[in-house]
Amino acid sequence: MSEKYKFWKFFEEISAIPHGSGNTDAASKYIVDFAKERGLKYRKDESGNVVVFKDASKNGNSDITVMLQSHLDMVTVSKDGKKDFLKEGIELVLDGEYLRANGTTLGADDGIGVAYTLAVLDDNDFDHPNIEGVFTTDEEIGMLGAAAMDMSDLRSNYMLNIDSEDDGIFTAGCAGSTLCVIEKDIKSEPADGYFYKITFSNLTGGHSGIEIIKNRGNAYRLLGRLMLMMNLKGVGVRFVSIDGGGKDNAIAKSCEAVISSETAPREFERIFKEESDKIIDAFKLSDPNMKIECVDEGFKENEQVITGDDSNTITALLTEVPDGVVRMFAQEEPMTETSLNLGIVKADLNHIKMTICLRSNVEAQRDFLKEVVRNIVNRLGAEISFGAETEIWTYRPESSLRDLITRVYEEKSGKKAQIEVIHASVECGIFSKNIPGLDCVSFGPDIYDIHTYNEKIDIKSAEMYWEIIKEVLMKF
Numbered sequence: 427m428s429e430k431y432k433f434w435k436f437f438e439e440i441s442a443i444p445h446g447s448g449n450t451d452a453a454s455k456y457i458v459d460f461a462k463e464r465g466l467k468y469r470k471d472e473s474g475n476v477v478v479f480k481d482a483s484k485n486g487n488s489d490i491t492v493m494l495q496s497h498l499d500m501v502t503v504s505k506d507g508k509k510d511f512l513k514e515g516i517e518l519v520l521d522g523e524y525l526r527a528n529g530t531t532l533g534a535d536d537g538i539g540v541a542y543t544l545a546v547l548d549d550n551d552f553d554h555p556n557i558e559g560v561f562t563t564d565e566e567i568g569m570l571g572a573a574a575m576d577m578s579d580l581r582s583n584y585m586l587n588i589d590s591e592d593d594g595i596f597t598a599g600c601a602g603s604t605l606c607v608i609e610k611d612i613k614s615e616p617a618d619g620y621f622y623k624i625t626f627s628n629l630t631g632g633h634s635g636i637e638i639i640k641n642r643g644n645a646y647r648l649l650g651r652l653m654l655m656m657n658l659k660g661v662g663v664r665f666v667s668i669d670g671g672g673k674d675n676a677i678a679k680s681c682e683a684v685i686s687s688e689t690a691p692r693e694f695e696r697i698f699k700e701e702s703d704k705i706i707d708a709f710k711l712s713d714p715n716m717k718i719e720c721v722d723e724g725f726k727e728n729e730q731v732i733t734g735d736d737s738n739t740i741t742a743l744l745t746e747v748p749d750g751v752v753r754m755f756a757q758e759e760p761m762t763e764t765s766l767n768l769g770i771v772k773a774d775l776n777h778i779k780m781t782i783c784l785r786s787n788v789e790a791q792r793d794f795l796k797e798v799v800r801n802i803v804n805r806l807g808a809e810i811s812f813g814a815e816t817e818i819w820t821y822r823p824e825s826s827l828r829d830l831i832t833r834v835y836e837e838k839s840g841k842k843a844q845i846e847v848i849h850a851s852v853e854c855g856i857f858s859k860n861i862p863g864l865d866c867v868s869f870g871p872d873i874y875d876i877h878t879y880n881e882k883i884d885i886k887s888a889e890m891y892w893e894i895i896k897e898v899l900m901k902f
Contacts, residue, residue, distance in 0.1 A: 427525065431889050433538075433545035440537050441527075442515040446502035447567045449512055450474050453498040453540075457561050460544060473574040474498070478559040480547050487902050491556040493582035493864075494546060494895075495853065496539025496589060497565035497572075505529040505879040524874075526882035534883040535876045536565070539588030542895055554899040558582050565589075565853060568814055572853045577860040584827045584902075585866040586895065587854050591873035593887050594839065598828055598867060599821035599847035600855055601635060604792060605674060606766075606782040606799060608743065610808035612736040614775035617664070619686040619731065620694065621723040624649070626670075628715040631679035634767035634783050635850030638677065638751055639760065643709040643716060645670060645678040646771045646780075650744025652718070653685070655701045657741070661689045664737045666730075667774050674769035674783045681771065684723075686731045691722055730775055740778055742806050744771070747782070747799060753791060762849040764791045766799070778808075785849060789818055817855030819866065821847050827865040834897045838890055 427434045445453040454474040461468035467479040476498075482488035502511035509530050517528040526532055543559045558580055563571030590597055626645040632638075646668075653663050663685050670681030687694055702718040709716060732740070753764040763786060770781040784799070786792035796812060803810040822828075832843035854866040871887035874880070 427520070427885055428889060431892055432548065433541040433892055436544040437537055437541035438518060440540055441518055441533060444512055444515055445498055445500055445533070446511045447499040447564050450498045450563045454561070454563065457498070460547075464548065466547060469579075471575060473571045474563040475571045475575050476561045477580070478547055480557040480559070482556045483550070483553045486553045487555040490584070490902060491558055491582045492554075492899060492902060493558045493560055493580065493585040493857070494543040495560040495562070495585055495587050495857065496543055497536045497562045497853065498540060499564050499566050500533035500535065500537060501531055501566050501877040503531045503877065503879050521882065523885055524882040525885055527879070530879050531877060532881040532883060534873045534881065535591060536589045538871065538873070538883060538888060542588055542892060545892065546895065546899065552896055552900055555902045556581070562853060569816060569851070569853055569856060572856045577857065580861055582861060582864060585854065585857055585864050586831075586898070587852060587866060587868040588870055588895075589852060590868045590870040591876055592870075593872040593884070594835065594841055595844045595846050596828060596832055596835070596867050596869045597846050597848055597852065598825065599787065600819040600852045601785040601787045601849045602789070602792060602818035602855060603635075603675070603816045603851050604784045604796060605813035605815070606784050606796070607811045607813060608747070608780040608782065608803050608808050610739065610743075610778050612740070612773070612776060612778055613733045614730045615733055616728045617686065617731050618725070618727045619664070619688050619729070620691055620725050621666070621684065621686050621729070622694070623682060623684050623721040623723055624652070625680070625682040625717070625719045625721075627680045627717045627719070629677075629679040629713045630715070631677045633850065634675045634677055634765070634769065635785055635848065638765045638767060638849065639762045640712060641750060642677055642712045643705075644749055644768055645681040646744060646768050647749050648705055649681055649683055650741050652701055652705060653741045654745055656697055657738075659697050659701075661687050661694060661697055662734075663687050664734055665732045665740055665773060668740070668771050668778070670771065672770050674781045675767065676769055677767060678769060686729070695720065695722075732773075732775060739806055739808070740773060743778070743780060743803070743808060744768075746806070747802055748795070752795060755787070761847065763787050764795055765849065766795070785851075787818060787847065787849065792818070816851040817859045819852065819855035819858050822865065825865050825867070828867050830901060831867055831869065831894065831898050834894050834901065838894055838897070
């Protein structure tokens with residue numbers, strides 16, 4: 427790493443501070459102290475968000491303001507599970523042309539964006555317009571900081587969101603998401619029967635915004651399919667419990683269910699294998715390592731199980747509520763417009779709760795799909811509530827910022843820039859809604875395996891993007 431790039435110094439200092447999601451107080455204080463030491467105006471709010479203001483340079487354009495925006499929190503994952511992320515920072519390791527961490531996530535998402543912004547605010551040797559350095563908290567757990575932020579004093583005309591990880595791809599729009607929670611009180615009764623534990627594991631999974639287009643299997647959805655088809659063959663399955671953890675915004679990789687049936691083990695296992703083999707075959711390309719296993723837990727007398735009617739309702743909820751891609755954009759390049767992801771299911775003898783992430787790049791489609799899901803759920807006798815929503819960032823056909831930064835990128839890299847509208851959510855949606863006319867672009871250097879202990883950043887790519895940011899600011 428070249429010493430002439432001062433942003434590395436700030437990256438190292440941020441890395442030394444514990445700053446996992448929900449634990450960013452020390453990082454916020456670091457930004458405040460940075461501003462105080464340089465005599466820069468700043469403000470910090472109750473959520474820990476910090477804004478640092480820097481006036482245009484003597485020869486800079488004082489008629490416009492550019493926001494450099496990044497988030498202070500990182501995803502904390504360690505290889506051995508022993509890292510105390512509440513108290514310990516990240517140990518950086520130079521690995522040839524990459525920078526990584528010692529057995530943990532690196533936090534380049536979004537420590538590199540924070541470092542770039544601090545380097546701009548610290549540098550008085552190049553011309554630039556007015557700068558608003560905006561550092562948000564808890565982006566990784568729902569963009570909570572940005573959602574709670576008062577933006578009434580922000581004057582930015584343009585926003586550089588430095589929170590992407592693919593060199594040459596410039597994001598110009600994103601989907602908005604809605605959290606859907608489905609619940610139903612259910613009844614149980616004593617019954618005699620054979621009990622089985624059914625487990626789905628080793629599915630591919632993935633991010634419900636990015637990978638949903640790949641039609642990968644959803645463990646909960648496939649559990650519903652298996653139960654439905656076994657019932658149609660006369661097995662008479664009744665649920666006892668369903669669990670599997672997971673996240674609402676991740677395609678479920680695993681789940682388990684305890685079920686009961688009056689069908690004798692030999693016949694039960696024959697039909698189970700027949701139907702599970704069909705599922706494995708149907709998803710052999712997208713989920714080649716999928717396992718569906720059944721453990722016989724023996725015959726039990728007078729044991730509590732969910733009633734037949736409510737077991738059928740659970741199966742209907744798992745199979746009839748839409749899941750996966752619902753609608754594609756009408757354009758040459760395939761891209762998801764609207765989707766749903768069944769992320770979490772928990773059921774016991776008294777209650778079932780399902781959590782779904784609904785996404786769309788079109789507000790009207792999101793509103794319509796919410797009503798479709800509501801009607802299905804209500805018809806099945808369950809209740810639905812809609813929770814946290816993220817904002818849609820609508821693509822702008824004309825963007826002077828996008829034109830400028832892609833031109834600078836092509837000059838610096840010698841490669842063609844790609845413009846992308848994504849089906850995931852980024853903070854630009856929140857800022858563009860609250861600041862009328864804000865022209866936004868999201869971008870960043872190559873960062874590999876983010877949110878894993880294999881995360882690493884390409885050093886040359888990171889240094890090139892510093893040059894791009896400076897050049898864009900100077901050209902204003």
